[in-house]
Amino acid sequence: MKSLFKLPQVLWIFFTLVVYSSVLISPLFFKYSGIVSFGVPLVLLLNFLLLIASLFFKWKSGFIALVLLIVGYPFLQVSFSFGGREESTSKSVSIMNYNVKWFVDAKKDNYEEVIDWMDKVDVDIMCFQEFYPLKNISPRIAQKGYRASLHKDQFHVAIYSRYPIINEGLVFPLDELNNARFADIKIGKDTLRVYSVHLESMGINPDKIQNPEGIKLEYENVKNRFITASARRTRQIKELLAHAASGPRKHIFAGDFNDVPFSYNYFQFKKKYKNAFEEAGRGMGVTYNGKLPFLRIDNQFYSQGIKALELKTVNDVYYSDHFPLIGIYDITP
Numbered sequence: 118m119k120s121l122f123k124l125p126q127v128l129w130i131f132f133t134l135v136v137y138s139s140v141l142i143s144p145l146f147f148k149y150s151g152i153v154s155f156g157v158p159l160v161l162l163l164n165f166l167l168l169i170a171s172l173f174f175k176w177k178s179g180f181i182a183l184v185l186l187i188v189g190y191p192f193l194q195v196s197f198s199f200g201g202r203e204e205s206t207s208k209s210v211s212i213m214n215y216n217v218k219w220f221v222d223a224k225k226d227n228y229e230e231v232i233d234w235m236d237k238v239d240v241d242i243m244c245f246q247e248f249y250p251l252k253n254i255s256p257r258i259a260q261k262g263y264r265a266s267l268h269k270d271q272f273h274v275a276i277y278s279r280y281p282i283i284n285e286g287l288v289f290p291l292d293e294l295n296n297a298r299f300a301d302i303k304i305g306k307d308t309l310r311v312y313s314v315h316l317e318s319m320g321i322n323p324d325k326i327q328n329p330e331g332i333k334l335e336y337e338n339v340k341n342r343f344i345t346a347s348a349r350r351t352r353q354i355k356e357l358l359a360h361a362a363s364g365p366r367k368h369i370f371a372g373d374f375n376d377v378p379f380s381y382n383y384f385q386f387k388k389k390y391k392n393a394f395e396e397a398g399r400g401m402g403v404t405y406n407g408k409l410p411f412l413r414i415d416n417q418f419y420s421q422g423i424k425a426l427e428l429k430t431v432n433d434v435y436y437s438d439h440f441p442l443i444g445i446y447d448i449t450p
Contacts, residue, residue, distance in 0.1 A: 126181055133185050136160045137192075140384050144347040150381055151347035152340070157192050157379040164189070195378035195387070196413075198398040202427040205445050209426060210304060212311065213238060214371035214415060215441035216246040219272065220254070231436050232257050238431075240443060241279045242302065244313035244371040247437075248275040266300040274298040274313040274372070283308070288360050289353065297357055297372070301365060307448050309423075310365045314357070314372030316382075317349040350375060350382050358389065367422040367448065373415050373439060383416075390418040393428035393444045402430050407438040417444045424449055 137160070139153035164182040171179025220228055235243070235258065243263070250267055258277055259265055266285040267275035274296050276285070284301035297314045319342055361368050370390070376382040386392070394402045394416065405412035419425060427445040434441055 126178055130181065130185065133160050133164065134188075137189055140379060140381050143381055144344070144351050148344045148348060151376075152343060154380050155377070157189070158196070161186065161189050161192060192379050195383070195392070195395060197401060198394055198396075200395075200397045200399060202397065205426050205447075208305070209445050209447055210242065210309070211240040211443060211445050212242045212244065212369060212371055212417065213240045213441055213443045214244040214246070214313065214373075214417060216315065216373040216415065216437055216439040217249075218247050218437040218439070219249040220436065228254060234434065234436070236261055238441075238443070242311055243275075243277040244311065245275045245277075246313065246315035246373045248273060250275065266298060274315050276300040276311060276313045278302050278311070280304050288312070288357055295353075295375075297353075297360075299360070299364070304448060307367060308365045309448060310361070310368035312357070312361070312368065312370045312372070314370050314374060316353050316373065316375045317346045318375055319343060319346050346375070347380075347382070351385075354382055354385050358385070361420075366420065368420050369423065369444075369446070370416070370418040371442070371444070375414050378413060386416075386418045390420055391425065393417040393419060393425040393442075393446075394430075396428070397425040397444075398428040398430070402428075403432070404430055404440050404442065405438065406432075406435060406440050415439055415442055417442060419444075419446065422449055423447070 136153060136156040139150045140157070142150040144151050164185045167182040168179055168186065170176065171182060220231060232254075243258075248267065249272060250269060255265055255267065255275070262279055263277035264279070264282050265275065265277055266282055267273065268291070271291065272294060276282075276298055278300060281303045282300045283303050286299060288297040288299060295315050295317045297312050299310055299312050302309045302311055357370075361370075370386070374383070394413070401411065402413045403411055404415035417428060424447045425444060426447060429443045431441045431443060
């Protein structure tokens with residue numbers, strides 16, 4: 118048994134556990150924790166390959182990789198979903214969130230195509246991020262039977278609801294572009310608080326890091342932006358969770374969280390809320406439609422008193438560098 122735990126194995130075990138534990142360490146305490154956590158998928162993949170190789174070559178140390186994969190199982194749970202759609206009921210509520218990138222990728226300046234698409238989506242509540250309220254967009258959406266919660270001329274977040282909105286407001290100061298808006302929505306006898314969330318962006322230009330030379334030139338800039346934004350999101354999440362704790366019991370957070378599932382910030386939400394993709398999604402749920410592949414940074418989290426029936430990523434819509442998410446929920450007693 119002792120021969121199995123040679124120095125390379127001990128170092129690999131230590132390295133793997135350090136990477137895993139990064140999601141437990143706040144970026145406010147250790148500023149590189151967010152960067153370290155990006156190693157989680159790589160570590161999982163290497164342990165999987167090590168396990169396969171050990172079975173093929175009959176290495177006795179293969180059990181180490183197996184144990185490390187078992188320890189890392191929570192990361193597989195948040196990265197892949199094999200759930201399925203449950204039948205909706207007449208009381209089900211549908212919610213879409215979509216970072217529209219100010220509609221700059223729309224094919225027509227008058228946004229007819231976008232408006233027509235939103236009309237076909239036919240959801241009860243829409244949460245937008247990077248929403249451009251001008252160019253007569255908001256009134257045209259309202260004509261579809263929606264009540265609006267937004268700032269009339271601020272590049273911000275927005276909420277549209279077919280149900281009555283009885284209370285609304287911003288969580289962060291008005292001058293913060295990355296913000297969160299809440300709306301207390303009356304649905305039958307229930308009051309559901311919905312948050313349209315847009316947490317701090319990285320501000321990284323993917324076009325500049327598409328090759329080794331670009332990565333080398335932009336390394337310091339990307340690293341600093343990543344560290345700063347990660348810490349900022351941690352502060353925003355603390356404020357957002359405190360805000361939700363003082364409101365109605367049932368609430369849903371929908372929007373652009375700008376964090377991957379294997380991060381400290383993501384797991385802060387998981388401590389208190391369920392994630393609709395994990396419970397009712399399917400596949401990898403990639404939501405970023407840009408040049409950085411395989412990113413799921415848009416989410417819907419929900420509280421007790423709510424059941425997720427389905428979470429769908431609409432990955433054939435290209436009006437933005439994000440894909441929309443549509444969740445269907447039952448509001449339970």
